[in-house]
Amino acid sequence: DPYSSDPPRHPALRVNSQKPFNAEPPSLILSENYITPTAFFFKRNHLPVPKVDPAAYRLEIEGLPNGPVSLSLDELKTRFPKHTVTATLQCAGNRRSEMNRVKQVKGLDWGIAAISNATWAGARLRDVLLAAGYVPGGTVRHVQFEGLDKDVAGTTYGASIPLRKAVSEEGDVLLAYEMNGEELPADHGFPVRAVVPGTVGARNVKWLGKIVLSEEESSSHWQQNDYKGFSPCTDWDTVDFKSAPAIQELPVQSAITQPEEGSVVDRSLEEVTVKGYAWSGGGREVVRVDVSLDGGQTWQVAQLRGASEEGQEDAPSPPLGQAWAWKLWELTVPLPEDAQELEIVCKAVDNGYNMQPDSVAPIWNLRGVLSNAWHRVRVTVSE
Ligand code: MTE
Numbered sequence: 485d486p487y488s489s490d491p492p493r494h495p496a497l498r499v500n501s502q503k504p505f506n507a508e509p510p511s512l513i514l515s516e517n518y519i520t521p522t523a524f525f526f527k528r529n530h531l532p533v534p535k536v537d538p539a540a541y542r543l544e545i546e547g548l549p550n551g552p553v554s555l556s557l558d559e560l561k562t563r564f565p566k567h568t569v570t571a572t573l574q575c576a577g578n579r580r581s582e583m584n585r586v587k588q589v590k591g592l593d594w595g596i597a598a599i600s601n602a603t604w605a606g607a608r609l610r611d612v613l614l615a616a617g618y619v620p621g622g623t624v625r626h627v628q629f630e631g632l633d634k635d636v637a638g639t640t641y642g643a644s645i646p647l648r649k650a651v652s653e654e655g656d657v658l659l660a661y662e663m664n665g666e667e668l669p670a671d672h673g674f675p676v677r678a679v680v681p682g683t684v685g686a687r688n689v690k691w692l693g694k695i696v697l698s699e700e701e702s703s704s705h706w707q708q709n710d711y712k713g714f715s716p717c718t719d720w721d722t723v724d725f726k727s728a729p730a731i732q733e734l735p736v737q738s739a740i741t742q743p744e745e746g747s748v749v750d751r752s753l754e755e756v757t758v759k760g761y762a763w764s765g766g767g768r769e770v771v772r773v774d775v776s777l778d779g780g781q782t783w784q785v786a787q788l789r790g791a792s793e794e795g796q797e798d799a800p801s802p803p804l805g806q807a808w809a810w811k812l813w814e815l816t817v818p819l820p821e822d823a824q825e826l827e828i829v830c831k832a833v834d835n836g837y838n839m840q841p842d843s844v845a846p847i848w849n850l851r852g853v854l855s856n857a858w859h860r861v862r863v864t865v866s867e
């Protein structure tokens with residue numbers, strides 16, 4: 485069993501698939517912790533977790549003008565300044581289950597918690613590439629990442645990001661060896677993973693073994709024939725994966741973590757507190773979350789809680805275009821007097837005034853990715 489050496493996991497995770505291991509935390513955990521505790525951070529593996537000996541580990545870098553470069557873990561840690569970034573990671577398939585309810589899609593049936601927030605530390609990819617001899621101005625367009633995890637045929641996980649993101653001073657792309665102040669855990673890519681803030685989870689390659697600078701995107705299945713968006717009219721007979729770009733930045737997103745779908749709200753409390761998360765890709769900052777208790781007819785503005793409100797007092801508000809971390813939000817509202825049921829809805833707005841679509845059907849796609857419609861939760865009010 486290639487999965488026999490997978491690490492132990494927290495029993496409270498909601499497991500989507502055991503082999504490979506895919507799991508999300510109970511969604512309440514997300515809004516209770518600005519930084520998601522590592523044990524509860526969602527886990528998305530396509531393959532068995534590789535066992536990597538840190539002493540023997542090498543990071544190979546290819547496609548450089550002066551030939552390949554190979555770095556040990558120690559060199560990565562000592563030759564480059566350690567840079568720390570708090571960034572939210574979201575799987576392209578987060579909230580896929582809502583698409584499945586409209587019409588069946590292919591993929592893991594994620595709820596709303598295939599998203600988590602962590603503080604990552606490592607070398608900046610930019611620093612490493614420049615030290616390795618990369619010079620701007622050539623024909624390189626993409627930076628490919630190869631994982632050390634392999635399928636039975638020996639194919640490794642791979643993905644790529646645009647060169648521009650990889651070498652940008654403001655891009656904050658990390659070769660991370662720490663997560664939440666500790667060594668990167670096995671499930672999250674020990675000993676080194678790419679952290680590409682603002683970019684879909686799939687490009688944040690774990691157990692990073694090789695970096696290739698190239699004119700081409702990664703040729704991997706996950707770059708070419710997966711993680712792309714399509715029209716609702718596209719089905720598996722007509723889909724042409726070449727016709728759509730690989731997902732990189734993700735669209736604006738938010739969801740309600742509390743109260744939970746189907747729960748009962750106590751009328752005698754006379755008010756209800758609604759909580760959730762909101763985030764947008766590409767470093768765009770969430771500037772507002774609107775909440776409705778009546779299915780979207782009337783709205784109120786929730787209170788946003790960024791890093792500084794969440795106990796990280798020294799965290800300045802992020803520079804424009806570098807809002808990598810989510811905002812938690814909450815709103816306490818009086819219960820409407822005669823309501824027996826509430827349809828609670830949330831929608832977020834980012835600093836580009838991008839907003840979430842109001843329903844799922846118009847954004848339905850066969851792979852169930854980019855599911856970011858207004859999130860709706862139905863609850864009953866007890867007498
Ligand atoms: N990297 C490797 N090597 N293998 C993988 O299966 N999964 C990707 C990405 N990096 C994956 C990978 C996907 S699809 C996601 S959403 C994120 O890792 C999940 O990261 P996490 O498990 O740390 O939450």
Ligand code: MO
Pocket residue numbers: 528574575576577685686
């Ligand atoms: Mo993912």
